[in-house]
Amino acid sequence: MLISIVAPCYNEEEVIERFHEEVQKVAEELLPLGHDMEFVYVDDGSRDRTLTLLEHLADLDPRVRYVSFSRNFGKEAALLAGLRHAAGDCVVVMDADLQHPPELIRRMVDLRGQGYDQVIARRTRNGDRITRTLTARLYYRLINRLVDVELVDGGGDFRLLSRRAVDAVLALTEYNRFSKGLFAWVGFPGTTFEYENAVREHGRSSWSFRSLLNYGLDGLLSFNNRPLRAALYLGMGLLLCAGLYTAWIVGAALVNGVQTPGYVTIITAVTALAGVQMVMLGVIGEYTGRIYYEAKRRPHFLVKATNVERSEERAQRGTTKDLIP
Template identity: 85%
Template sequence: MLLSIVAPCYNEEDVLERFHAEVQKVAEELLPLGHDVEFVYVDDGSRDRTLAVLERLAGQDPRVRYVSFSRNFGKEAALLAGLRHASGDSVVVMDADLQHPPELIKRMVDLRAQGYDQVIARRTRTGDRMTRTLTARLYYRLVNRLVDVELVDGVGDFRLLSRRVVDAVLNLTESNRFSKGLFAWVGFPGTTFEYTNALRAHGRSSWSMRGLLNYGLDGLLSFNNRPLRAALYLGMGLLAIAGLYTAWIMGAALINGVQTPGYVTIITAVTGVAGVQMIMLGVIGEYTGRIYYEVKGRPHFLVKATNTEPAKDLVP
């Protein structure tokens, strides 16, 4: 049985060799159990010497396969490239910054042997700031009321996938990819276990608050059209309110005579409705923009350097 370890990398030159040493130890432990291991690294257009480190690792270890992008295309593109180039019977997806403990791979392999197609590591929020924990919980509670798949708080990309799950994900050719949702959408039997997230071995996370917000919006919009339905319901509600308000004004005029409505009420109504219209226009624009990118059919990434070929060239 061949196990592929897929690790996207972005500016990880300071930790990459240490990470590879750790996963090599895991590979040595799995060898007596009948598992060969290959390492698939994807350099997502790093600005440091990440590619040079990967080339050196490939020269030292023939099991190392790497792909380097022409620029930074984002983690979703890097995950897709890693899955395309992984030829294993099972694939482990993890970060290269050592926040995903490599020693958990053996536990994943043991659970895979029990017949699970997805073995998912769910991190606890031990040590997180209270504000971040509360924000995440509120986000997942909101999203799971709207999207067509279940997204679990603490579940990320760190997981083991069987070959049929990998093939199913690769056959989804959409441009606007949200892997966490795609993994949930394809289904197949899975299990989850918890672990405590480790600190980054070096540097700081490249995720900014704006990036996290955009990622959250991707999750909200990628698997449902309910915001558009909400716009319809909201419009109908505002129309009903306007009708009731008109009836009230007419009734008051018939009973008390014609009076000039309050200036504050009119301004509040106009500005409030205008704000709602702009929000709904933005929602429609988001969906239209996604259609625009899908129709263009551009590749998800461009490769600058590699020492391997795709295991399965299922999509352009």
Template identity: 85%
Template structure:
């Protein structure tokens, strides 16, 4: 079995060589069992020496395949590029910063041998701050009530996928990609095991609070139209409340006569309804924006340098 290691890279010059040495060691341990490896690295527009190091690794190891983007297109595009260039019987997606322990590759391959098409590594939250754990659990509890697939807390991109799963994911050509949801959507027999996340040894994560919020919003909007349905229900509810309030005002006027008070109530209602309208317009705008990007059919990424011959099937 040929195993493709797919590793997106962004400014990983401090740890890239160590990562490759680690997965190379695992490859040597699996070789007597009849498994070979190729290493597919995707440089997502790094500003450091990541591309230079990838070229050096390719010169030293013929199994190294690298693709370098013309600019930073994001991790979702890097994952897509890596899977497009992976030729193995299965692909293992993992980060190049050593937070995904390479030694777990052997366990994934073992479970793959039991017939699973997806072997998923689930990170425990041991050592995380309470606030992060609490907000993550709250987010997943909320999102699983809304989206059409099940998203599991602690489950990310670190997984083994069989060739038919990889092909199924590549058949999903949408521009706005949320890989965690796509991996769940394609299905196929899967198994999950837990691991303790390693501490990032060099550099800082590129995930900021803003990017995490945007990522969470992508997950919410990518697999359902329930926010739009919620806007309909909210509008009908407000119409009902307005009708009840109008009836109460008319009844009060008939019984007690017309009175002047109501300024505070009016201002409060106008302000609240304006906020609701802007929120709903924002939700609708998000969906329209996604349609806008889909119909333009721009490529997910542009390649600046690679040591892989781009066939017609691989051109984005």
């Protein structure tokens, strides 16, 4: 069985060689069991020496494949590129910063041998700040009530996918991608095991609070239309409240005569309704914006450099779809 390791990279010059050493050790352990391995690195427009080091690794190890983007297109595009260029019978997706322990690949392969198409490494939240833990749990509880698929708290991109699971994910060609949801949407038999996340050895994570918030909103909007349905329900509720309030005002005027309405009440009602309208317009705008990007049909990424050959087999799977001619 050929196992493809797909690792997106962004400014990982301090750790990429160490990462490759670790996955090489795993490859040597699996070789006597009849498993070969290839390494697919996707340079997501790094500004440091990441691409230079990947080219050096490719010269030293013929199993190394690398793809370098023309600019930073984001991790979702990098994951898509890695899956398109992976030729393995199964694919292990992981980060190149060593926070995903490479020694767990052996356990994933063993579970794959039991017939699972997806083997998901679910990290515990031991050592995380309590505020981050509570926020994450609240988010997953909320999103699982809203979206059409079930997302596992702590289940990220670190997972093994069988070839048919990979092909199913690649068949989903939408521009706005949320891989956690896509992996859950394709289904197939899967299993989960827990691990403790390793501490990042070098550099800082590129995930800021703002990027995490946007990523969470992507997950919320990509797999359901409930926010739009909520806008409809809220509008109907406000219309009902307005009708009841109007009836109450008319009834009070008939019984007690006309009274001058309070200034504070009017200002509060107008401000609240304006805020609700802006929120609803924002929700509609988010969905409209996604339709706008989908309608453009731009490629998910553009490749600046690669050592992956454009074979007919990969072309049929869409591997070279986004390469620059």
